[in-house]
Amino acid sequence: xxxxxxxxxxxxxxxxxxxxxxxxxxxxxxxxxxxxxxxxxxxxxxxxxxxxxxxxxxxxxxxxxxxxxxxxxxxxxxxxxxxxxxxxxxxxxxxxxxxxxxxxxxxxxxxxxxxxxxxxxxxxxxxxxxxxxxxxxxxxxxxxxxxxxxxxxxxxxxxxxxxxxxxxxxxxxxxxxxxxxxxxxxxxxxxxxxxxxxxxxxxxxxxxxxxxxxxxxxxxxxxxxxxxxxxxxxxxxxxxxxxxxxxxxxxxxxxxxxxxxxxxxxxxxxxxxxxxxxxxxxxxxxxxxxxxxxxxxxxxxxxxxxxxxxxxxxxxxxxxxxxxxxxxxxxxxxxxxxxxxxxxxxxxxxxxxxxxxxxxxxxxxxxxxxxxxxxxxxxxxxxxxxxxxxxxxxxxxxxxxxxxxxxxxxxxxxxxxxxxxxxxxxxxxxxxxxxxxxxxxxxxxxxxxxxxxx
Ligand code: FCB
Numbered sequence: 001x002x003x004x005x006x007x008x009x010x011x012x013x014x015x016x017x018x019x020x021x022x023x024x025x026x027x028x029x030x031x032x033x034x035x036x037x038x039x040x041x042x043x044x045x046x047x048x049x050x051x052x053x054x055x056x057x058x059x060x061x062x063x064x065x066x067x068x069x070x071x072x073x074x075x076x077x078x079x080x081x082x083x084x085x086x087x088x089x090x091x092x093x094x095x096x097x098x099x100x101x102x103x104x105x106x107x108x109x110x111x112x113x114x115x116x117x118x119x120x121x122x123x124x125x126x127x128x129x130x131x132x133x134x135x136x137x138x139x140x141x142x143x144x145x146x147x148x149x150x151x152x153x154x155x156x157x158x159x160x161x162x163x164x165x166x167x168x169x170x171x172x173x174x175x176x177x178x179x180x181x182x183x184x185x186x187x188x189x190x191x192x193x194x195x196x197x198x199x200x201x202x203x204x205x206x207x208x209x210x211x212x213x214x215x216x217x218x219x220x221x222x223x224x225x226x227x228x229x230x231x232x233x234x235x236x237x238x239x240x241x242x243x244x245x246x247x248x249x250x251x252x253x254x255x256x257x258x259x260x261x262x263x264x265x266x267x268x269x270x271x272x273x274x275x276x277x278x279x280x281x282x283x284x285x286x287x288x289x290x291x292x293x294x295x296x297x298x299x300x301x302x303x304x305x306x307x308x309x310x311x312x313x314x315x316x317x318x319x320x321x322x323x324x325x326x327x328x329x330x331x332x333x334x335x336x337x338x339x340x341x342x343x344x345x346x347x348x349x350x351x352x353x354x355x356x357x358x359x360x361x362x363x364x365x366x367x368x369x370x371x372x373x374x375x376x377x378x379x380x381x382x383x384x385x386x387x388x389x390x391x392x393x394x395x396x397x398x399x400x401x402x403x404x405x406x407x408x409x410x411x412x413x414x415x416x417x418x419x420x421x422x423x424x425x426x427x428x429x430x431x432x433x434x435x436x437x438x439x440x441x442x443x444x445x446x447x448x449x450x451x452x453x454x
Pocket of ligand 1: 024027172173176229296355402409410418
């Protein structure tokens with residue numbers, strides 16, 4: 001890892017900086033079939049044998065649905081100013097359209113009220129991948145109508161929560177759930193079809209634009225954005241095939257959503273592929289003004305040409321010299337700094353980092369404590385890199401750690417722990433880790449072990 005000043009909470013400008021934590025519905029809530037919730041495509045997918053490590057499911061997860069008050073208390077003690085969570089669409093609208101589930105809405109009311117009571121700003125994400133299965137049965141995002149069902153769902157949430165919630169994100173990581181769900185494998189709905197993939201991209205973009213219009217119309221003083229996962233895409237080797245594959249992947253991963261939403265066009269490399277699905281007026285429907293850019297960032301991607309899937313791009317390896325997390329994800333804070341600087345210039349929006357963190361094979365020691373120095377070193381390096389980007393002029397307004405809790409890490413199930421709070425999945429018991437205390441110190445501006453060295 002490069003040498004850089006340790007992380008501090010000090011702002012590079014006078015804009016007040018927002019510290020937060022993030023989670024998502026399917027990864028923490030549990031109560032998957034309780035109080036009238038309908039099944040999502042992730043309920044279906046995780047129950048298919050062999051899809052998830054150890055055949056884990058989100059049926060119980062962190063049981064946040066019942067333990068939310070304890071989790072809000074943990075956030076209050078941590079000192080965060082904001083909490084980003086997602087609403088499970090099938091919890092509030094079991095079939096994705098039509099009938100509303102009052103018990104599901106009441107859960108989010110309780111959560112939002114508890115957050116406000118604790119002085120924590122709710123950041124509500126409408127979609128973190130748990131599409132109602134009933135809509136999945138109709139083709140899901142490959143069906144153009146899904147964009148309009150999503151706008152209706154956005155209206156439901158806006159009307160119900162807009163008196164208390166002002167920060168809304170439409171989607172989390174559209175590139176990830178469409179790439180993995182429709183061509184590369186590893187995520188719901190588990191399809192491999194290039195045409196469906198391209199349709200899904202376009203329909204998610206339409207859904208975003210439609211939802212922004214709805215939220216703007218229904219929520220007074222709304223502050224709206226979307227969360228993109230932007231990672232530099234590098235060729236795993238210098239061969240022309242791998243260089244070409246990495247460029248195509250960059251267009252899908254980094255450009256297929258943000259470019260039409262914010263610049264009004266698809267990236268040149270995929271424009272022809274998208275053309276058949278674009279109807280008159282669509283780009284204007286997609287490219288709506290938003291207030292901020294939400295960034296999730298973990299590590300650069302190393303790609304190679306591959307015949308394994310319909311887009312011809314597969315995963316390569318980072319150079320041996322690059323350190324990696326236990327998950328195998330490269331640790332390159334310089335890539336984070338450069339991404340922030342590039343994004344700030346490209347889209348000219350305030351940026352909130354809405355996910356960053358690492359997994360670790362954390363264990364509870366004899367004293368009942370969880371020490372995770374590797375996570376502290378990671379956060380320290382990445383927050384330091386972010387501060388360098390800010391000093392270089394990037395307009396970064398907030399940083400949210402992924403994640404508050406250890407949780408269901410998609411196809412890796414419970415094998416990867418990303419939390420700053422340890423969760424014993426058998427009992428639900430929470431134990432704040434050393435990184436939780438480090439982050440609390442950082443937020444309060446008191447000396448953290450490394451910040452004190454400054
Ligand atoms: C992101 C997802 C989030 C979590 C982290 C580790 O891609 O948005 O749900 O799984 O990765």
